[in-house]
Amino acid sequence: AQSVSQHNHHVILSEAASLELGCNYSYGGTVNLFWYVQYPGQHLQLLLKYFSGDPLVKGIKGFEAEFIKSKFSFNLRKPSVQWSDTAEYFCAVNPAGGYNKLIFGAGTRLAVHP
Amino acid sequence: GAVVSQHPSWVICKSGTSVKIECRSLDFQATTMFWYRQFPKQSLMLMATSNEGSKATYEQGVEKDKFLINHASLTLSTLTVTSAHPEDSSFYICCARGESNYGYTFGSGTRLTVV
Numbered sequence: 001a002q003s004v005s006q007h008n009h010h011v012i013l014s015e016a017a018s019l020e021l022g023c024n025y026s027y028g029g030t031v032n033l034f035w036y037v038q039y040p041g042q043h044l045q046l047l048l049k050y051f052s053g054d055p056l057v058k059g060i061k062g063f064e065a066e067f068i069k070s071k072f073s074f075n076l077r078k079p080s081v082q083w084s085d086t087a088e089y090f091c092a093v094n095p096a097g098g099y100n101k102l103i104f105g106a107g108t109r110l111a112v113h114p
Numbered sequence: 115g116a117v118v119s120q121h122p123s124w125v126i127c128k129s130g131t132s133v134k135i136e137c138r139s140l141d142f143q144a145t146t147m148f149w150y151r152q153f154p155k156q157s158l159m160l161m162a163t164s165n166e167g168s169k170a171t172y173e174q175g176v177e178k179d180k181f182l183i184n185h186a187s188l189t190l191s192t193l194t195v196t197s198a199h200p201e202d203s204s205f206y207i208c209c210a211r212g213e214s215n216y217g218y219t220f221g222s223g224t225r226l227t228v229v
Contacts, residue, residue, distance in 0.1 A: 034218075043222040044158075044207070090157065100211060101148055102218060104158045 002026050004093050006105035013081055013112050021076040021108050023091030032094040033074040034102065035065055039087045047089075050074065061085070086112045116142045118210045120221025127198055127228055135193045135224045137208035142219075144210035147191035149183060152205040152223075164191060198228040 007022040025031060035047040048059025055067040065076045074091060091105040117140040127133050137147060146165050150158040162178075164170035164185035172178045180202075182194040191210075195202055208221040 036220075044209075044220040046218070100146060101160055101163050102209065103160065104150075106157045109155075 002095070002103075004091055004103050004105040006089075006091050006108050008108045009106065010109045011111070013110070015083055015112055015114055016080050017112075019076070019078040019081045019085070019110070021089055021091075021110075023074045023076065023105055024072050025074070025091075025093045026072065027093060027095040027103075030096040032096075033065070033067060034092040034094070035059065035063070035074075035076050036090045036092060036104075037087045038090065038107075044090070047076070081110075081112050083112050083114050086110060116210075116212065116217060116219040118144070118208060118219045118221040120208055120224060122224055123222060124225040125227070127226070129199055129228055130197055132194055132196045133198055133226060135195075135206055135208070135226075137191050137193075137210065137221045139189050139210045139212070139219070142210075142212040143188035144191065145188065145213055146211040147183075147185050148209040148211070148218075149181070149191075149193050150207045150209060152207060154205075158207060161193075195226065198226070200228045202226065203228045 003026050005024045033050040036044045037047050038044050047063050048057045050057045050067045058064045063078050067074050088107050088109050090107045092102045119138045121136050149161045152158045160173050161176045162170045162172045164183050166185050166188050170183040185191040205225050207223045210219050
């Protein structure tokens with residue numbers, strides 16, 4: 001079945017550690033890719049998005065993601081996390097022709113310890 | 115930036131009653147509204163997609179007679195949970211898309227508890 005997979009359900013890091021969260025999708029053809037963050041008690045916020053062009057996308061708060069078409073992946077990275085990055089992170093895919101709907105991965109809960 | 119106002123933020127209702135959730139786009143025209151449901155510690159599951167002035171398109175397994183969606187204007191969409199049961203308790207989130215380039219704006223969500 002077509003899906004969006006996030007491999008890490010729960011990640012615990014110390015401040016200044018590097019972060020990489022995996023995201024794979026199984027939709028063929030052209031897709032648009034997104035990473036969202038949900039801080040505790042808050043609504044979803046867009047971190048970054050990829051439509052076309054440079055596969056390395058830079059977003060807000062020092063996050064970046066790389067689209068690797070051959071691997072159907074869109075992994076999120078940050079070289080040095082902060083305590084304030086503690087949140088849940090969702091990868092989302094907009095499959096071409098799918099009425100523009102966003103399909104979400106299961107989410108990764110990140111806890112950063114001081 | 116684009117803002118979507120979702121109300122109420124939380125609601126408790128008795129089994130068998132109906133609950134209406136509203137989402138308003140405050141500074142843009144929402145041509146498409148998506149309604150999601152999120153169970154605790156789980157992802158957002160798309161329930162339905164509605165375009166202004168058209169009937170909503172429901173995802174497989176979502177009862178259209180139970181979850182009534184209205185998108186009568188470009189700034190307002192509503193989700194009505196009819197004859198609510200405890201298993202309908204969840205976090206419901208709307209997401210609006212305007213005509214701008216691939217912009218999705220999420221509401222703050224509604225926590226529904228059916229007792």
